[in-house]
Amino acid sequence: MSATRPRVQKAAKSARGPEPVDASSEPVDPLRDPALYLNRELSQLDFNFRVLAQAQDESVPLLERLKYLCIACTNLDEFFEIRAATMHHAQDFGVPLPPDGLTPATVLKRIHERTAQLVEAQYSCWNQVLRPAMSEAGVRVLGREQWTARQTRWLRAYFRDEVMPVLSPLGLDPAHPFPKILNKSLNIVVVLKGKDAFGRVGNLAIVRAPRSLPRIIQLPESISGGEYDFVFLSSVLSEFVHELFPGMDVKGAYQFRVTRNSELIVDDEEVENLALALRDELAGRGYLRAMRLEISAKCPKPIVRTLLQNFDLPENAVYRIDGPVNLNRISQIFDLVQRPDLKFPTFQQRLPKGTDAMFELIADGDILLHHPFDSFVPVLELIKQAAEDPNVLAIKQTLYRTGKDSGIVEHLIQAARNGKDVTVVVELRARFDEEANLGLADRLQEAGVQVVYGVVGYKTHAKMLLVVRREGRKLRRYVHLGTGNYHAGTARVYTDFGLLTTDPDIGNDVHLLFQQMSGLAPAIGLKRLLQSPFTLHAGVIARIERETAHAKAGRPGRIVAKMNALNEPQVMRALYVASQAGVQIDLIIRGACALRPGVPGVSDNIRVRSIVGRFLEHHRVYWFANDGEPDLFCASADWLERNLLRRVETGFPILDPEIAVRVRSESLDNYLADNLNAWELREDGTYVKIVPDGDTMPHSAQGWLLAHLCG
Template sequence: MNALSNEQGDNEHNVIDSSNGEFSNPDYYLNRELSLLQFNLRVLEQASDENHPLMERLNFLLIFSSNMDEFFEIRVAGLKHKLETHTGQPGPDGLLPEELLESISAITHEAVERQYRILNDVLLPALREEGVDFLRREDWTEAQIEWVKKYFREQIYPVLTPIALDPSHPFPRLVNKSLNFIVPLDGKDAFGRSTGLAIVPAPRSLPRLIRIPDEISESGDDNFVFLSSMIHAHVSDLFPGMKATGCYQFRVTRNADMEVDEEAEDLASALKGQLLSRRYGDEVRLEVADNCPQHLMHYLLEQFELTEKDLYEVNGPVNLARMFTSVNRPRLHYPPFTPKLAPVVKKSETIFDAIDQGDILLHHPYESFQPVINLLAEAARDPKVLAIKQTLYRTGTKSEILDHLETAARNGKEVTAIVELRARFDEESNIEGARRLQEAGAIVVYGVVGYKTHAKMLLVVRRDGDGIKRYVHLGTGNYHTKTTKLYTDYGLMTCEKSMGQDVHKIFQELTGMGKAARLKQLKHSPFTLHPSIIEWIDFETAQAQAGKPARIIAKFNSLTEKNIMQALYRASQAGVEIDLIIRGICCLRPGIPGLSENIRVRSIIGRFLEHTRIYHFHHGGDELVYCSSADWMERNLFNRVETCFPINDPALKAQILEQGLHIYLRDNSRAWELQPDGHYQRVQPQNGEEHFIAQQSLLDTLGG
């Protein structure tokens, strides 16, 4: 049996028993889904923040739309399934699925209405003043009308498939999140039919925004036309001899969570089969243009077996997530920057020489990801390199990482890739990446049954005299070169012997079988990480109870694990000062007298997506600092393979404490503080303070 399966029972005994009721009061906890909604609302608020450049504000609005799509596809869909199957159990907060769905519906309807108000009343008028205009049909000039007509006939009409609704043409099965139109018709067709209704799906191959040529824009501005406007203007052309009396866009969101048979003989083939089902899962939300007649809205609700609570009437495009544009107006975006290359890498002849001089800490996106690329590139062609092992969670299809691994395999290196096929919404690209590596001769492993491999590890085994030397990269983020420019993450490059041995043992766990490895430096899930976090928190608690200094600062994406929250409550009661920097979900309630008055929770929402996971404990003056791939969630700690690695070099430790933690506690412009009632309050400069933005300060300090 694999180590990750073999030790599961033992691991369960490490979980603290919280059944004694000491912290069982549901008022002590916030709901996970509602907390995630609060994060999405903070993203939405960025669209109104005039401190962001105008196009970046539009991007925040579209990110909110994309986030909400996933929220409905996964979280709302899961709640509906629990309700239908009567399997929903209340979480620590005590809320049942039906109660949650009621609250979610009220919050999301209000949020969507605000989203379109920001778009129509704020962003589009402001963009128009800057020469970026999204033209409505009533504003088209004669020349633009003719151009649209020609474009429709040549580019759109040939790929549209109108579907009349009659006994031989039942309501079509529409793809998840696809743009569609419901069209009421007058008259009879060539066969004498008078169906009264038709559906027109918009193929995904068509762009949702089309730029009007400069010669007919008249003002010389960047003018765009929505695909929906073009179809609306010429929808009658799709039904010769009949008249379309209306054309109303709509979109249905479906359950996109997948259930894959973990025991399947071929996980890749099983996953491929499930990818199609994601497009046609159960319906969970219907978005319809707000000018659509009520009887047609109700007709659509009936077809999708949804209720009015699942209906969202929108004043604008129903598919905002696809409204990203490329507008060449640099001053409407953040100024570009070039990530710095670590000085030791610049000065060294090879990346191996650089790492030989000492641990290298990389802070993305401020510092370049290139050293990691260099490590793979040099390893692929270095005759001294014997083997390369790497975990791949999200890499993208066009990946330098994959290119270098392929080259290494073709050059005769022993290349092993742990490819996590179940990385949500990246399954297809990961299957393709695995195929490429296999064809190049690499050993490809899909991880461990029942556990996602979420750890970020790279190991290069190289000859060193008569022996071998291990070069390691460990990270908090994915091996995806695009996200390294958009997400904040830490990476550690080291050739320290025990770290290399630990990483080697974890790879052995993932590819082979046997007992859980005993590691010297790293902590890893699902074995030692959760007990270690509890132990570190409890040590601070004991220190505070003894009247000694005690301090915890931690930064990660989400906090949901109940035993950790209870340990933090005990620490707070003992007097430990605790600061948590949590981007997204937080189920802990800070600031409750007698329980959590010493706990402060803040969220940073800014130009870059905060993604670093850092754990700091005073630990009697030892100042433990760990970076990790894991959030403090049940799935990370019990159902995934995760790594947590120490920062041992005193200079690097001090750097992380300042640039990874303390600087965020000083942010008074992009920070939001969690209140005991579950709402977040924007932090503002006090008493004449100057605005301080942590990300901008890091750009000024580290960026190029």
């Protein structure tokens, strides 16, 4: 496919450039100059502007635009829970500065400035664009000023019957200090005047909305007249909150929400039982340090100051909201509204023939699964058939995220009950899935599965499945390796590759990796796979340096890689050196990128683009031209410090020539030709939306895959 560079259209300003560098102190290595790098946190934050652009794109179905808005909001929540929290930790305890040289204090200041712009853009999109468009399409979210008398009566009855019985308002006085506020919970601060039955003078009260209450209420059609009319719970609480304080005068009611640090820190080497330690940490996660306060734009300043004081937050941690403080709750409307005309067209995932006999199918040759265009069923079937097959002796698998009611877990439990030797490496520290994975580990152990919690100090992020089967007098290993999780749900919305193979060398490598993770084995030599934290980092750099050597010798040098994020300093410096030697480098990076492309004399041969479309771009693919004998790897790892140096990851080669052509064509060339969903990163750190010019045919990478793989 052609990768013609179309003209570009300027987009919203990205993260600011680096702080000025003291010219009087030249760095020893010019490639360590902070001016050559972007800040990872600010780059990650900027990704949400690209997501929000999808919500503003009129070519996207209306309810899908609503979903993009909600994704931008949930991403921002997680950013404050993890990335901003990490910056606060760095500020408090001190850590080495990243390549861009920005101090934590500077990064936090810029996070606030950029977040303020993002929040304003989010609510502008909701209030001025999506809400009116939805109303016109017959999906109405009604504000209090829009309620008819009949609707108001119904909502008052709803409040009294369904909401009021589960509320516990708390008046603030010396006997009732400010309560603990759960992370991301909906709350109303109420301003009161008068005295209660005990003669106590009212001032402030807090009303917490229990998590059991729906945040979106659908009005009956008989009451509202519209099939899809909705009201926010926060609107109902604000309208009828006075009924909780009879005899007192409610002067104001303002919704607010606090976002807290959610990064669990467990020192693996200091605890005797990781599972118990993690359970203890989880119990307090919802009440860790406050990071951000969202509050109604109409709330008086003295009330805001009181809340900031109670949450121990500075003035720049507050974000005034013109609308519901938790916009992502609107996502519930997507499932409640049965309007196919307002959503993406459905598609039928491909399913290879012969999945009722997976062992024969894989033995005939390697199989590539390209999700979500290919079904996840073959992976589920392999595990299911392995659990029932009397010739299968052992099943070994890593589990990072599996989703609720996972069929994989049921098959593994059945395999253990059928007498198979089943070993599962469960990563307890999969962020926000810790509690689910603790429960998963308990279930597996109760069924007789040998559960391993990974390696001390390293998250197990590799995606591996190994089935050992007796076939005649020999044992054969069946392997699945993936770039994504063993999660049937995300396999419908994330782009990922999965490889099913019986290659003996790959099978032996995977066997050795499981031995290493479940035992106390020393570093091992692998024949085919690259492994973090031992050989993947060095292997990537060695291949970049090989392209550099080819270019210096006058041979073409070429690198194309696709991933979610990039910030590893040695890899970035190696890419700069390769660019200086003339290697042509294209990086397809969905989210954060700390490399600065297009710097004259340094990175002018490097191009970086981000694809944001219907599906979440998730596969990791590395391609090195190698003077006509290309190396192609799929991997579980991004080129981040944590993935390459502090996690257990795998990079697996695509050995079948036809499959290798498919991988390059579908995930690299195809994406380089995209001029409808692609954003280009410029030297100054801004992203610009690529648009087709008059000489270039419009091309959507994901649209092409849907048409050619699912059509």
